[in-house]
Amino acid sequence: MPALRELQEDFRRALLEGAADAVAALIETGDLSAEERLDVHRNNLFASLTAALRDTFPAVCRLVDERFFAYAAHEFIRLRPPARAVLADYGADFPAFLADFPPCRELAWLADVARLEWLMAHAARAAEAEPLGAAALAGVAPEDTPRLGLWLHPALGYLASPFPVDRIWRANRPEGDAAAVDLDAGGVRLELGRRGGEVVMRPLGQASFAFRQALAQGAALEAAAARALIVEPAFDLARALGDLFRDGAVVAAEVLFPAMEAMP
Template sequence: MLALHKLQTQFAQAMLDPGGKGSELPIRANGLSAARRLQVYRNNLFASLTGALRACYPVINRLLGERFFDWAAKHYIRDYPSTSGNLHDFGREYAEFIRAFPPAAELVYLADVARLEWTYQEAFHAPEPDAFKLDELSSVPPDRYGELCFKLHPASRLLVSEYPILHIWQVNQPGCDGMVDLSEGGVNLLVIRRGLAIQIEALSVGEYALLENLAQGHVMSYAAEHALKAEPALDLPRCLRRHVARRTIVGFEL
């Protein structure tokens, strides 16, 4: 009798090995050989995980085409086997995978589009924040504003790319079409869930620098300094008010 851990390890290896027969596993034939039984299970596993990847990366699926996507998915499933019992976690390393996948090397923007789609997924499943008590903020003395450490919405993510990935994402939505010129340049993005809707917003370089530094836990004076260094003309008070009003910023510490 195999120990449970060894049995599970051998079974997982047999699932990921396309030629694996699982000869060491105690599988009863009962009309089908052990290899055939494993192949049926393996086919179901790969179909399920490929479907999960397609649900996370619909734009990548459209850019690559379904047959190419399915073929690449087989490589991903074997190279990055799931380590979580939560199917929502599967696909986290897909951008890393597709960046290094030689058959897709000519599509230089693909990994960043994948990062955007995974960020969308993360924002969708992130928790809701506690209510932001604005009256507490109004009680902070003006001479201590620079010491404020603002907290971003837990369902917000920041993303920067040298490619026009937002435009690529937009023209590849259902019912949409169009061409994208890569010379449009890069974007700074905020991906955030507001209510039940995921929104993707393009940010100026200063606005991005402000939110990025706040997300990293820096105090307001530090974040403001770097925001204005990136974009000297940034209207900092207006920018801050907008993100408080739109609940990008949902709390603070002093």
């Protein structure tokens, strides 16, 4: 008789990897075999997690069709089962999994569509936060401005793709426009957020994408501006900052590394 911990490890392997011998020997059979009984739990596990992934990645599911999606999801669940019991958080690794999944190799754009859907799901359920007014910067000393950190709204997300993933996504909504999408139409830089409870997606120019994405990654103001200036030497920081506050994108501001006291 195995210790409970060992039994649970064997049971997990029986469900995920199909290696059921160790557990099957412990199960009363009667008129159903141990395998038939274990199958109920195996089905519960794979069907419920596949449904959770389908809820988060509906356009991916339409693009590859239901059966292929179930196959890809099964492989993903087997290799990367959830690490926590909050299903809305499951699937962060699914885009990267699809990028490396050999049967999808021809579909170079698929992983980016998945990344887009992950950011949309995130935007829909991210915590609420009160936007900060630009007046909050009034007290920041000029010498501290370069080291200013701006915390963006938790719903905001940024995605750059060499493919027109926004158009691919639109064409694959249930109520879809179903128009053919020209995959060579060029890439996009997208900002995802939430307005009035609805997820909003909009394309950004190269410089403001670089600026906002850098801030979202935790860069201080000067470093974020530098990234924008690399792609667009005419980047106007004052204007970009104004836009950011006007969009309600900033929820907190803090000088990241205050100037050192002068040494005696």
